[in-house]
Amino acid sequence: MPRLSPDQRQQAIGRLDARQSVQQVVRAFGVNVTTVYRLLQRFHANNSPGDLPGRGRPQVTTAREDRHLVHQHQRDAFETAANTARNTFGVHGQPVSARTLRRRLGGQNLVNRHPA
Structure with missing residues (x-):
């Protein structure tokens, strides 16, 4: 399904006004009925057909990079989270902090792992 551009959203609201x-608007833009109903609902709630603002800060790493971080950290049992993070870059080349790595490792029971 194609996504409506901001200009197309305005046109769709104009046609509904x-x-x-709704069926005519669906055929005109080639989108699903649900898309038009949600657009209309969002317009009535916010008086704007635009996207709602995202929640929170965007993540530095993707899910794939998270798995890579965990795997990389597991390879060397004596490596600290700070050293692993220092040698790793996330999305768009942003450095990953040690705190981020510890959060990603949180469910892995590897945070405070000390070799015997």
């Missing part, structure tokens, strides 16, 4: 049916 001009008393075109």
